[in-house]
Amino acid sequence: MHEGRKINVGVLGATGTVGQRFIALLSEHPFFVLHALGASQRSAGKPYARAVTWKQTKYIPAVVREVVVQECKPECFRGCEIVFSGLDADVAGPIEEAFRRAEFAVFSNAKNHRRDPNVPLIVPLVNASHFSMIPQQRSLHNPPLQKGFIVTNANxxxxxxxxxxxxxxxxxxxxxxxxxxxxxxxxxxxxxxxxxxxxxxxxxxxxxxxxxxxxxxxxxxxxxxxxxxxxxxxxxxxxxxxxxxxxxxxxxxxxxxxx
Ligand SMILES: NC(=O)c1ccc[n+]([C@@H]2O[C@H](COP(=O)([O-])OP(=O)(O)OC[C@H]3O[C@@H](n4cnc5c(N)ncnc54)[C@H](OP(=O)(O)O)[C@@H]3O)[C@@H](O)[C@H]2O)c1
Structure with a gap:
């Protein structure tokens, strides 16, 4: 549970359409703090405001304008507990798995793991009970994961x-x-x-x-x-x-x- 503590989060695919939405929502979120932003090598190393083609109606949130975009590697997201993924489906599969292996909680918008028999496909108002699959998903790793998992949202x-x-x-x-x-x-x-x-x-x-x-x-x-x-x-x-x-x-x- 939240218990008043702020949680550091990262966004994978932060420069894309979905990533921009994550940033707009997370920048004002009462529980989460935007801690790391990732995209492709094309964007990595640039301040967010220069890397992104911003398409939202609100301005780029001030808290991310100067944040330097990272490559989507777990070691670049140290300090985050959760990553939200808006990665292109061509690359989302292995990148999200690498983050899970590195004990991140991964919440993905990409389609890659939706059919996985151990990955919950969650619409919170409908099937939050499917989160009960997470212990089994962790247990399939050798050694079993303590914190890492992947959950996807639906189309x-x-x-x-x-x-x-x-x-x-x-x-x-x-x-x-x-x-x-x-x-x-x-x-x-x-x-x-x-x-x-x-x-x-x-x-x-x-x-x-x-x-x-x-x-x-x-x-x-x-x-x-x-x-x-x-x-x-x-x-x-x-x-x-x-x-x-x-x-x-x-x-x-x-x-x-x-x-
Ligand atoms: N658009 C929607 O409404 C929507 C809705 C539901 C689900 N989705 C799913 O969400 C995902 C993102 O969709 P989108 O419309 O936001 O796509 P998008 O605008 O094309 O953005 C893709 C993101 O992935 C990054 N990326 C591309 N290649 C990469 C690589 N090799 N390594 C690391 N990052 C890489 C891009 O970074 P660069 O900017 O550096 O290239 C960009 O941040 C897709 O899987 C899509 O199917 C989209």
């Missing part, structure tokens, strides 16, 4: 859908099937993102990998944690009632805010 569209679905299941019991159509803002594609000639005055009826993500992430999040035949914990993927999810995802010319 932005999945997150918005599972909250009402969980409420419906709580009120009326397991859902058998659901059909989802999304209208997703261009912020979700990062920066520079979707080419302007593709999206101005247009709707792009395809977002690579997004529909599959919504379909299986929903099962992992709404499902429970049960015990397998070998005594290990497993995410049951909504096994108590098979749930069929069909998603159709569209990119629309809106800067922020998915529907």
């Amino acid at each position: 932005c569209s999945t997150t918005g859908v599972v909250i009402p679905l969980a409420a419906l299941e709580k009120a009326f019991g397991p859902i058998e099937s659901c059909m989802i159509t999304t209208m997703q803002a261009i912020s979700g594609a990062g920066y520079p993102g979707v080419p302007s000639l593709d999206i101005i005055d247009n709707i792009v009826p395809y977002i690579g990998g997004e529909e599959e993500k919504m379909e299986w992430e929903t099962l992992k999040i709404l499902g429970g944690v049960s015990e397998g035949e070998d005594g290990r914990k497993i995410f049951d993927m909504h096994a108590r009632q098979p749930l069929r999810v069909s998603a159709q995802c569209n990119r629309v010319p809106v800067i922020e805010g998915h529907t």
Whole structure:
């Protein structure tokens, strides 16, 4: 628990779209102190304000303007207990694992570990009980980890859908099937993102990998944690009632805010 103590945190991928959001939120957070910022070798060694292409509506928080960006190596994040990752999916997998091995608590926005059978995929209002998988995740390391773990969040569209679905299941019991159509803002594609000639005055009826993500992430999040035949914990993927999810995802010319 927090107990009034401030916790030093780092941001991996601090110069990206997600990293900028982390910084905007963490710079004013009552519990967390921004202690280290990491990005690629292109940015490392520069003061944050020079490394970043800042795209938020608020100015760059004063507390990070002069912070020198580090490479995403655990030794550059000494003093942090937690790292939040907004790393590009091309590199997030091994970097986040290295931080876990070095006993950091890693909270990731990247997709790389979402399907891992020992990594919780958390939407806090829905499945905080899945944190119970963390001791098993730590025990798989040799020697077992004391503090390190990885937790991921869900795809932005999945997150918005599972909250009402969980409420419906709580009120009326397991859902058998659901059909989802999304209208997703261009912020979700990062920066520079979707080419302007593709999206101005247009709707792009395809977002690579997004529909599959919504379909299986929903099962992992709404499902429970049960015990397998070998005594290990497993995410049951909504096994108590098979749930069929069909998603159709569209990119629309809106800067922020998915529907
Ligand atoms: N955009 C969204 O709304 C959204 C929503 C949910 C999840 N996500 C996921 O979150 C992650 C970040 O998305 P984004 O849109 O913020 O991407 P982005 O704007 O392209 O930012 C990527 C970040 O990764 C860093 N990076 C790239 N290569 C690196 C390397 N080799 N070593 C260390 N750092 C490296 C970049 O640093 P440099 O600036 O130095 O290149 C940058 O800070 C992705 O995995 C994405 O799928 C995004």
